[in-house]
Amino acid sequence: MSSANRRALAALAEEVHSCRLCPRLVEWREAQAANPPRRYRGEEYWARPISGFGDPEARVVLVGLAPAAHGANRTGRMFTGDRSGDWLYASLHRTGFANQPTSERRGDGLELRDAYITATVRCAPPANKPTPEERDTCLPYLERELRLLKRAQVVVALGSFGWDGFLRSARALGE
Numbered sequence: 001m002s003s004a005n006r007r008a009l010a011a012l013a014e015e016v017h018s019c020r021l022c023p024r025l026v027e028w029r030e031a032q033a034a035n036p037p038r039r040y041r042g043e044e045y046w047a048r049p050i051s052g053f054g055d056p057e058a059r060v061v062l063v064g065l066a067p068a069a070h071g072a073n074r075t076g077r078m079f080t081g082d083r084s085g086d087w088l089y090a091s092l093h094r095t096g097f098a099n100q101p102t103s104e105r106r107g108d109g110l111e112l113r114d115a116y117i118t119a120t121v122r123c124a125p126p127a128n129k130p131t132p133e134e135r136d137t138c139l140p141y142l143e144r145e146l147r148l149l150k151r152a153q154v155v156v157a158l159g160s161f162g163w164d165g166f167l168r169s170a171r172a173l174g175e
Contacts, residue, residue, distance in 0.1 A: 006056050009148050013051035016122055016141050022134045025123035026160070032124060034071040046076030046106075052118035052145050053077050059114050059153045060097065062088075065161040066121035066130055073124040076106045088117075088158075115151045116152070118145050120165025135165060143169045 014110045020026050033045030050067045061147035071082025079085030080103040089110065093101035097115040102108075114169050123132040130138075146152065146169055 005148050005150065005170070009052075009056050012141065012148070016049045016051040019049045019122065019141075021137050022123065025121075025125055025130070025134055028126045029067075029073050029124045031068070032073055036074070037070060040070055040074060043074060045074045047073060048076070049122035050076065050078055050119065050121070051141075052116055054112035055114055056116070056117035056149070057114070057151050058112070058116035058149060060116070060156065061149055061152045061153050061154070062115065062117045062156045062158060063117045063142070063162040063166045064117070064158040065090060065128065066119050066164075067124045068128075069124040074103070077103065077110075078103060078119055079103065080110075116145075116149055120143060120162055130161075135161075135168075139165065139169055139172065143167070143172050146170070153164055 021100055030047050033047035036043065036045065050072045060128060064078060068082040068084070069076060071085060072080055074076050075081040079088050085103050089098055089103040090113065092098035092099040097113055099111045099113070100109060103110050118141060121135055122141060125134065155166050157166050
């Protein structure tokens with residue numbers, strides 16, 4: 001991948017991190033950070049939208065629904081700090097896509113090889129149910145990621161919402 005594409009993914013991540021386009025999601029993610037469950041009290045929450053994570057030259061892209069309120073919304077990395085991530089990263093490690101089986105926080109040394117993880121919606125939604133309008137507001141981020149992941153050959157949609165988001169993005173890209 002060209003250094004220009006790497007820089008474009010990094011610039012996109014910064015753009016995602018500063019997004020405030022969906023008032024309901026902004027309010028929810030910040031409220032969850034301000035009043036976390038007892039087990040996370042005292043931890044500093046990320047409480048911003050989550051960008052994709054992984055190898056910019058990945059051939060495999062995993063697309064999820066959205067960050068978990070006390071997982072990625074807390075840690076700042078998709079599927080990090082929650083039970084679904086425990087299973088996912090252990091599986092990626094067993095199959096050679098991750099250098100370690102756990103993902104506890106940003107900066108914990110986890111690296112993905114030939115895999116990239118992203119989501120349809122970038123903020124934790126109430127009851128894990130974003131609205132169609134919130135999905136549509138976030139889709140351009142997924143579209144831009146997919147456009148920059150030029151080597152991607154396989155997409156693994158994690159759930160029907162991830163699948164729907166990928167199909168909508170692929171359609172918008174003309175694929």
